[in-house]
Structures are given as C-alpha cells and as structure tokens.
C-alpha cells in the first residue's frame with residue numbers, strides 16, 4: 730500500500746508528465762506553423778512519450794492500492810522565438826523534471842518505500858537520456874545555425890526519430 734505522502738507526490742508527478750506532454754504538443758504546433766515538419770514530428774513523439782510516463786506512474790499508483798487524482802494543467806506557452814529558443818526550453822524543462830524526479834526519489838527513501846525506489850530508477854535513467862537528447866539537438870543547432878540549408882538538414886534529421 731502506497732503511503733499518503735508518496736501518493737500525493739506521485740499524483741503531482743503524474744500532473745507534471747501530462748503538463749510536459751501538453752507543453753511539447755504546443756511546441757509541435759509552433760513548429761508546424763513555422764513549416765518545420767521534422768521538428769513537429771520529433772515534438773509529437775515527445776508528447777506521446779510524456780503521456781507514456783504519466784500512464785506508467787498512473788498504473789503504478791493503482792497497483793500499489795493508491796488513488797490517482799488528476800490535477801489541472803495550465804496553458805503552455807504558444808510562441809517561441811526561434812528553433813534554438815525552443816530547444817533551450819526543452820532542455821530547461823527536462824532539467825526541471827529531473828530535479829522533480831530526484832525529489833520524489835528522496836521522498837521514497839525517507840518513506841523507506843523500496844518498490845517506489847525501484848520504479849524511480851527507471852525514471853532517473855530516462856531523464857539522463859532525455860536531457861542528453863535535448864542537449865545534442867540544441868548544440869547541433871547552435872553549431873550549424875538555424876537558418877536556410879542548416880535548418881532544413883536539421884528538420885530532416887528530426888523527421889527520422891522513431892525510425893530506428
């Protein structure tokens with residue numbers, strides 16, 4: 730049985746994951762409006778991943794006999810200054826999520842809840858990947874530039890996400 734403190738913390742994290750999903754969908758919509766279908770594709774897949782994270786937590790809370798309580802999701806930003814500014818936001822957001830996951834892990838340690846610790850190992854590893862992926866794209870954009878041919882090449886590269 731999940732303790733009350735952890736149940737509250739997991740419910741907050743479920744909200745964070747759905748909020749992340751919504752944020753990336755808003756970013757995808759921005760990319761569509763900029764005629765960057767590859768960026769939009771990458772961001773839509775990210776939206777689906779975040780929903781997957783939320784549902785992994787949802788399923789876990791239910792399995793542990795806890796009660797899932799969904800919370801409100803705020804309006805995400807609509808506009809971004811540029812593709813670089815957008816990926817700076819992605820990286821900043823993923824770092825924020827990593828800090829929240831670490832805090833959740835600390836609570837699981839304090840509560841001596843070993844099952845939650847095991848589940849959160851997956852999320853801690855996932856965050857390493859998420860930050861690395863965002864950072865790589867951001868650094869490439871900074872290096873190659875976000876105009877003309879360089880941007881078209883980057884768009885094509887991001888369009889390949891999910892193709893193995």
Ligand code: OFO
Nearest residue numbers: 746749782826859
């Ligand atoms: Fe982006 O990893 Fe979940 O939030």
